[in-house]
């Protein structure tokens with residue numbers, strides 16, 4: 016173990032870390048006691064004897080830019096020279112705190128804690144310099160990888176201070192920089208992972224290559240929940256390169272010397288499945304049942320004032336909207352590599368949940384969790400799919416039959432037909448209107464509960480998590496949100512923005528139908544009904560930048576929608592053209608209020624990415640189940656947006672010094688309703704179901 | 710199994726694989742050239758794009774027996790500082806990055822055939838490579854950056 020900052024005794028004394036009570040988990044060899052060669056006050060940052068800064072990023076990099084964004088926060092408080100910073104993905108380890116990467120939380124839940132981690136190292140360097148110069152530490156500051164004394168103009172590079180700094184006690188509450196002194200926070204620092212990703216050097220889960228490694232694929236049942244009856248391994252074993260066939264909980268694994276042999280072996284394998292009761296399940300029947308349920312009252316979930324009332328003389332406006340199952344389809348299919356050796360297990364898993372994945376690996380292996388090491392390579396997309404650890408468990412189940420490493424790879428077909436899908440939903444919306452007023456509002460959400468599928472004991476209750484984005488942000492005198500949940504045998508999971516990908520579609524699109532009924536401009540009506548605050552600021556900015564109200568070419572339409580989710584507030588204006596029934600989204604203006612921005616480039620990337628993700632779903636996203644099987648098996652029938660369909664996207668940020676909000680997901684919810692509203696403006700017709708059909 | 714000698718990134722490489730093995734798995738599993746990615750296996754996504762005699766091809770759909778004697782160029786063979794790679798870095802194109810080798814190789818093929826491509830030519834060529842993260846606008850900027858030089 017090279018380069019450690021503290022000797023063993025010091026480490027053991029430092030049971031508590033800065034900010035949030037993280038416990039130091041690593042004990043270094045005591046031989047290092049004489050000459051500490053690096054400064055490492057906590058698991059997140061190390062300053063090496065050569066002055067290089069290593070930052071451990073505790074959230075999984077799946078495209079959202081945490082490797083860069085979180086490193087910026089720590090490096091800023093440290094006063095690092097950015098060119099000396101290296102960010103590495105942390106292994107699964109409780110010493111890194113909560114590593115779960117979801118809910119757009121990487122920055123917003125750890126901003127202060129990560130600042131403190133960097134500040135602790137900086138304070139130690141500053142105190143070492145103060146000792147060296149014999150001046151008060153208070154007047155010194157760190158910047159550009161050096162400690163400076165403004166009074167004398169002297170400076171010392173970190174590398175000259177590391178050995179002494181490592182002997183300074185770790186400060187418990189290091190002072191944080193004033194935001195006006197930020198060097199990296201708020202700046203468009205280029206992505207640290209860019210070069211590796213365009214040269215083929217970046218290692219994704221499926222790129223792990225180890226000596227003697229074998230490759231596995233699993234034959235799975237097509238029908239959800241079907242049971243394995245029997246299999247004949249002989250034809251598979253006859254395929255050259257196939258080494259072994261092993262049954263696993265999810266099916267039958269074929270293990271071979273390369274992926275191609277494994278795939279051919281799987282094709283040759285003869286498996287008999289008992290389809291079971293789900294063989295009669297179809298999305299058509301489910302959506303029919305949802306439509307029926309939507310027509311009836313649901314369970315009261317949220318209410319303001321008297322709920323929904325239709326006073327005498329008021330008119331009723333109503334509409335129903337239907338949304339499909341969706342797959343995540345990250346570009347890299349699921350995979351994991353597992354290797355039993357030296358009495359333990361080593362796993363490489365592109366996971367959004369390193370610790371739960373490690374625990375799951377330990378459970379399947381029958382090992383205590385301390386005997387399991389889990390590395391997190393790059394994730395080729397996540398979008399919520401990698402919150403599940405099914406593929407990790409499967410890899411471990413296969414690898415336990417071997418002493419060499421085994422890489423389990425899912426094919427695209429496996430990935431698309433065995434996802435944890437975004438649930439479908441039907442929404443019944445009603446408004447009571449009189450004159451130019453909206454008097455009351457009702458939203459009945461009919462969907463399937465992700466939470467209750469995991470925990471059936473909660474069936475019958477309202478699923479609060481499913482209400483994300485259902486509460487009207489507008490000052491309606493009274494409103495009611497109802498919910499009806501139907502059970503479903505299809506595995507469900509969180510899909511980028513979760514239920515906020517559904518509820519605001521229905522309510523924000525319906526809002527425009529109501530505005531038309533009232534003869535009001537949809538943007539002005541929103542501004543009238545939104546309280547002052549971040550969402551309204553975003554809406555105003557989006558309208559301004561989009562040139563709301565200016566003329567558009569014939570056949571075009573413009574629509575707006577806005578939504579608060581995951582701690583941020585986003586308004587989007589879409590411009591669409593329709594020629595001979597062909598819909599093209601020409602331009603999308605995004606305005607986001609996400610509190611303090613850590614990296615404006617990353618915010619912009621996430622907003623653009625959310626537009627593409629939302630638009631892919633709007634135009635073509637649909638998973639159909641028939642006879643208990645998914646019909647869309649590859650990118651031909653589940654085709655994300657392509658290059659030529661890319662709208663012009665502009666992103667604007669409302670300046671703010673409030674604590675950071677999320678950015679990975681909040682751009683998704685307003686996209687679909689903004690586009691639907693633009694279609695409505697162009698054609699006069701509402702979009703009652705997704706994906707869009709001419 | 711049979712022996713095949715391939716010309717990959719200017720080097721002769723011999724592998725012993727089944728004759729129907731797609732080039733993709735030869736590169737990834739036998740030559741440890743994992744820059745070339747698997748995304749769909751059936752020619753729909755372009756993640757596996759490599760250049761064969763200068764043309765962009767989907768290595769998932771190309772049996773090894775068909776590429777013997779041809780020049781195969783993978784993302785690793787660009788050397789790391791190819792103008793297209795530099796432009797992708799300058800525009801901060803990658804997000805998750807999984808599609809990026811395919812995007813880079815497709816762009817290299819396009820720009821070597823048409824150093825000043827029109828918007829239509831760019832759209833036609835790049836349409837073959839999916840990006841689930843939606844990096845298309847920056848890819849377009851990176852291509853324009855190279856074309857301007």
Ligand code: FES
Pocket residue numbers: 746747748749750751752753754755756757758767768769770
């Ligand atoms: S993996 Fe070859 S085109 Fe998708």
Ligand code: FES
Pocket residue numbers: 078346395396803804805806807808809839840841842843844
């Ligand atoms: S960068 Fe993630 S798929 Fe393109």
